[in-house]
Amino acid sequence: MKEDKMSKFAHITSVHPCYNEKLHHKVGRVHLPVAPKCNIACRFCKRSIGAESVCEDRPGVSNHIMKPSEVENYLTDLLERMPNIQVAGIAGPGDSLFNEETFETLEILKEKFPKMVRCLSTNGLLLPKYAERLAELGIKTVTVTVNAVDPKIQAKIVDWVYFEGKIYRGEEGAKLLIKNQIEGVKMLSERDVAVKINTVLIPEINGEHVIDIAKTFEKDAFVQNIIPLIPMYKMDNLRRPTCEEISNIRDTAEEYVHQFRACQQCRADAAGLLSEQKHLSEKGKKLDIYDLKHFSH
Ligand SMILES: C[S@@+](CC[C@H](N)C(=O)[O-])C[C@H]1O[C@@H](n2cnc3c(N)ncnc32)[C@H](O)[C@@H]1O
Ligand code: SF4
Numbered sequence: 001m002k003e004d005k006m007s008k009f010a011h012i013t014s015v016h017p018c019y020n021e022k023l024h025h026k027v028g029r030v031h032l033p034v035a036p037k038c039n040i041a042c043r044f045c046k047r048s049i050g051a052e053s054v055c056e057d058r059p060g061v062s063n064h065i066m067k068p069s070e071v072e073n074y075l076t077d078l079l080e081r082m083p084n085i086q087v088a089g090i091a092g093p094g095d096s097l098f099n100e101e102t103f104e105t106l107e108i109l110k111e112k113f114p115k116m117v118r119c120l121s122t123n124g125l126l127l128p129k130y131a132e133r134l135a136e137l138g139i140k141t142v143t144v145t146v147n148a149v150d151p152k153i154q155a156k157i158v159d160w161v162y163f164e165g166k167i168y169r170g171e172e173g174a175k176l177l178i179k180n181q182i183e184g185v186k187m188l189s190e191r192d193v194a195v196k197i198n199t200v201l202i203p204e205i206n207g208e209h210v211i212d213i214a215k216t217f218e219k220d221a222f223v224q225n226i227i228p229l230i231p232m233y234k235m236d237n238l239r240r241p242t243c244e245e246i247s248n249i250r251d252t253a254e255e256y257v258h259q260f261r262a263c264q265q266c267r268a269d270a271a272g273l274l275s276e277q278k279h280l281s282e283k284g285k286k287l288d289i290y291d292l293k294h295f296s297h
């Protein structure tokens with residue numbers, strides 16, 4: 001099964017550095033930080049925007065929120081300086097699908113930069129609503145973060161879920177999130193979109209459960225990316241997994257889903273080769289920061 005998927009998605013592994021570690025020194029990617037709001041509250045996630053974020057190298061961090069109208073000039077300028085960039089993705093800093101700006105940006109990319117591989121990452125809550133639209137927009141790769149498939153465990157990771165005008169807390173919210181993640185990933189897979197499952201390994205909470213996640217997505221995910229918890233925010237008292245723990249869990253999960261082992265846990269405004277560490281703020285680029293009151297938490 002894994003080998004079948006490898007040949008099915010050869011067009012992705014030949015160009016995307018996050019699906020092929022061998023491309024880290026050759027093909028660059030850029031994250032466009034156009035999506036500030038989030039519709040769920042992960043206990044480990046703290047978004048940081050602006051000057052205070054300059055030295056932080058982790059997901060959820062961006063020097064600016066970019067407007068879709070700024071994307072064309074930004075990318076044109078960036079590609080002149082970094083012609084190796086072939087992948088443009090939206091990784092928040094909030095949830096891509098919860099921000100209309102994501103879709104505006106994908107339209108701009110499709111029209112103005114048609115050769116660029118377009119991708120995004122999401123918690124998956126809105127995937128059943130948008131999977132079809134993403135496929136129509138020519139999205140070939142989507143990352144879905146799934147940290148548990150058991151509502152009891154998920155409820156320890158996510159405080160609340162905002163869906164169709166209502167807030168759901170605890171196991172009720174967790175159940176809804178998991179249901180939509182599973183359904184959404186299946187819909188993407190049926191549309192030949194290569195799905196990467198991101199799983200944050202939190203040893204005390206989902207350490208023994210990560211294999212169940214791999215089993216759940218054996219059929220519909222192309223690859224799984226198990227990443228270590230960066231202890232912070234409401235999980236700053238928990239420990240980061242050891243390299244040995246991560247490696248052992250990846251080896252076991254590999255039985256079910258191919259494992260990506262070289263994630264750099266990039267910022268929402270990262271740009272360049274994965275073997276470099278660069279982001280917007282290093283380019284002296286000035287973009288407008290707009291209304292950060294949109295942030296949910
Ligand atoms: C900031 S999110 C943005 C995209 C989308 N909202 C999502 O969750 O996939 C990007 C990735 O960073 C991960 N992340 C955020 N905070 C983290 C932390 N403290 N430790 C490890 N991973 C973290 C998320 O789980 C997700 O896989
Ligand atoms: S879904 Fe993504 S952006 Fe939202 S709280 Fe969780 S990690 Fe942060």
Ligand code: SF4
Binds near residue numbers: 029
């Ligand atoms: S965060 Fe990981 S998967 Fe995303 S661009 Fe960086 S290396 Fe690739």
